[in-house]
Amino acid sequence: MRLLFLSFLVLSLSSAPLLAKALRPNVILIVADDLGYSDLGCYGSKTIRTPNLDRLAAEGTRFTSFYVAQAVCSASRAALMTGCYPNRVGMQGALNHTSKEGINPDEFLLPELFKQRGYSTAIHGKWHLGTAAMFHPMKHGFDEFWGIPYSNDNSKFHPSLAAEMPPLPLYDDEKVEQVDPDQSQFTRRITEKAVSFIRRNEKKPFFLYVPHVMPHVPIFASDRFKGQSPHGLYADVVEELDWSVGMILAAVQQAGVADNTLILFMSDNGPFLSYGNHAGNAAPLREGKLTSYEGGVRVPFIARWPGQVPAGKVNEELFTAMDLMPTFQAWREDAEPAAPVKTQDGKDVTDLLLGKEGAKSPHEAIAIYAGGELQAIRSGEWKLHFVHPYITPHDSPGRDGKPSNWENMKPAAITQSGIEGIATRHGYKVAQQPLALYHLKEDIGELTDVSAAHPDIVERLQKLADPFRQQLGDSLTKTVGTEVRPLGRAE
Template sequence: MKVLLPLLALIAMVPHSALRAAPAPPNIVLILIDDMGYGDVGPFGSKQNRTPAIDRMAREGMKLTSFYAAPVCSVSRAQVMTGCYGQRVSVPGVFQPASRNGISDQEHTVAELLRARGYATMCIGKWHLGDQPPFLPTRHGFDSYFGLPYSNDMMPKAKATGTPVVPLMRDDKVIELLTGEGQNQLTQRYTDEAIKFMRAHQHQPFFLYLPHTAVHVPIHPGARFRGKSPYGRYSDWVEEVDWSVGRVLNTLNELKLASHTLVLFTSDNGPWLTQGADAGSAGPLRGGKGSTWEGGMREPTIAWWPGKIAPGAVCDAVAGNIDLLPTFVQLAGGTVPQDKKIDGRDIMPLLLGQTHVAPREAHFYYNNYQLEAVRAGPWKLALRPQPEGMGKPEPPDATSPGLRLYNLDTDIGERTNVADAHPDVVQRLQRLAAQMIADLGDGRRGPGVRPAGVVAHPTTLYPVALEADDASAGSPVAVGTLKIGDAVGKAAAPQVAHRPITISCDVEAKAPNGVIVAQGGSAVGYALYLKDGHVAFVVRTAGDAATTIVAPVPLTTRTHLEARLQAGGAMTLLIAGGIVATGKAPGLLDRQPQEDFCVGFDNQKPVGHYDGATHFQGSIEHLQVATDARP
């Protein structure tokens, strides 16, 4: 008792406020739309898509008008999860089904760090960071998962039916195989799952990551929305997304959680401009998905937190999805681990209106492992020619090798190169670019790049139908009858996975640039092409940067070309029988490319840095692609 009485006296002296439990950290909801353009919603200028819920979100919250993602989806998702540029964590492009690579278990993810702070965590929607067991959401900090493991256009045929399908998963199990029409309930189902999760965890902090399948092609709005917009099915799906956002916000209000929840709405990359009526709009921005023009990476972004974020606020400071991990973790009362470098910074002071100064000196525009531009303040320096999107050419005003400087405050559409008028700005941005290149590289991996996750023997999530007969392995593929402008579907294309490849042809060129032959795209493939008169051979192995070798002298006459990819990744380029260039790729192609085999052009995503849209000018004859038997 003699000990207890003094102790009780001390406790009595402590203020009651100090004895109360610390306030619970706020809930966090991240809504990520797929392929939505900057100009696709009302707060960012859309006049055709009706988005009342998103309009309300902007009125009650903050628009972030210089918020950046990446040119393509897997890269953006890696950035969200890790707080790093995708290139730092070896996610430079898009993962295909049954890829051997995915997000590494050595990376700290935002879900893991929030779960360690007591958060319930759930991912609902498109994951796209690898579909093998070690890469799935439940291995990276999420208590549960419901959604598609990759894009809704990746639909290998089911062996049982021969029908193209995409797997719907719960946690680590496939629960349904969805046909195209089966996708029209996804937005409804995702939204129902999100509301169920929020209700179930209303008494503890939660992190809800809601990466919608919408509005990626193929476009599948739900029955309630199909045909409702006068502007077509793309607008139908945008309006269904808006309905989903409204249900999330209304549920938070109903549960009296709105004042204790940060909701952030954004997109993973710009609109896919080559999809015609199924494409979105970048509004005033130039370019789209697959490009490092503003329209490819600058996203419509809104932050909503009633009582914390001032209503109707606008922030034009540079920020991006690499900043979400440190922002969310520090908001939850945690500390960002220091054992691995991350690129993002806490942007909560921006969201709360405490500052208008960006927390990072610069933002870097990577496309695969190529650094294409850098922005600091209003200034953006383009370092090399840039196509305006997947399947789009390099525009005439951006084909020269010189630097281009844009003032985005006065020229948001990137139309006027002012490099000559501001040499001091050019030099400053060049120095920033050089620092990043020394870290992450430029075309090749730099010392700051960490490895992706890898599995030795990837398998598909469901039994798939074989797409082509392997009987032709070891013999030249019969492509010699193809002419410029012809494309062969992946089922009948040369079978090049795990095999040495030799491409040979006779070429006469009448223009300095053009694709000779291409098979594959930004994930895996090869191409033989002309660039400024020089023959180039590029190889991209899954999960790795493209490796390009170039003839040292330009092509001036009709001649015989040969390009070889051999065991171990050895690359050789021959002109008229003589070796003119050699190089070393990481290895053979580790899977069959999903894109077409194209002669004289490239109709989808380029393997390397070339314009695939314009047909080759000249002749391509006696084309052969020989594939040796698998090692």
């Protein structure tokens, strides 16, 4: 009987996935820009055709409660790269061509972790963590870079400030290859660069970061995709992104590395709703980019790793972009040098990612900031909004690249930060959110305030917010954070 049990144990262990920390998977991290939660077929879209992303989800796991740390470009990416709330590393909002600041060179970023492990590393797409030479991605662990330093609307195509924008630089490594490139070619060229990198590194481990330029406004599709969807240019753009994912899937298969490659797909934040038919769809979630509502911070996230990440699964546990860095750090080999010791906010979510039976989110609560304002707390099924202003589109929707309320806009300069500056540049109005508790399990659209019925939960979430407020600060309560690290600054 004992021999039979041991034989069964050996068979069980041999059929289970290998422990992730014993492997060195290639990692491909694909990030769409301003993609809506409901823009993919596997997330419910009935109008946009995404067969390759649907396949990625079918062959992997689709996460439905995945959060970015802030609903705006630079802050979201700072969290993704560091494993920290952007407020902890001093990053708020979105950098632009005038910004002197960038991610501090003292911060330890995801590509530096992989570089330390002997990986080849590349970024093809949008960086958006600093423009000056000291912030260049090749100074932060990447071997190669092809792309743009900030968003594509900081160009002659800006919807309201085109006249004050300089030419958009396109980098090839550390040199400007071109200015004002043809934006309709971004997705194709980024994909070609990514596929080339995979082919050149099939014999060694690699980390490939593909932060796409699209579908951030202004949106463009190549001739092959433009006009091919019956649902307009935005659908064309997303369908071209789906093609890109298909090309990357084919490349890892052709290189013979598919079974040892973890592919991750996400968006940096929700859709830019004021742009109407040039923006994505977050329904049934409320609002979109630049807000602390679900439509701003809850985004699609798909993971595929044959034999490791369960296929065809849907995971509803709370998971954040900040968790990727500490998860990969936990896969370290015994002989690997320890990473620099700095406070992180993400958690090791290996069990969630690899689909361990009964795995739960390690987060008791997550803080949801907009700039320096602590606007909301989520814990389990509950989300508490504090009193705060927010932006919402005007009643007249934007169309064809122009934001809502276009005819009445008086845009502030690109250097004017804060909610009023954002609203004037992008066709939003400012509204006020009262203190409100939402039961997300029953009310994913954050429509019904149940705070009066659950004062105990309100009190619990208010207490959970206190450590975030003390450490990271909160301009709503004029609290200065005690554990905020400085941004880098170029003189």
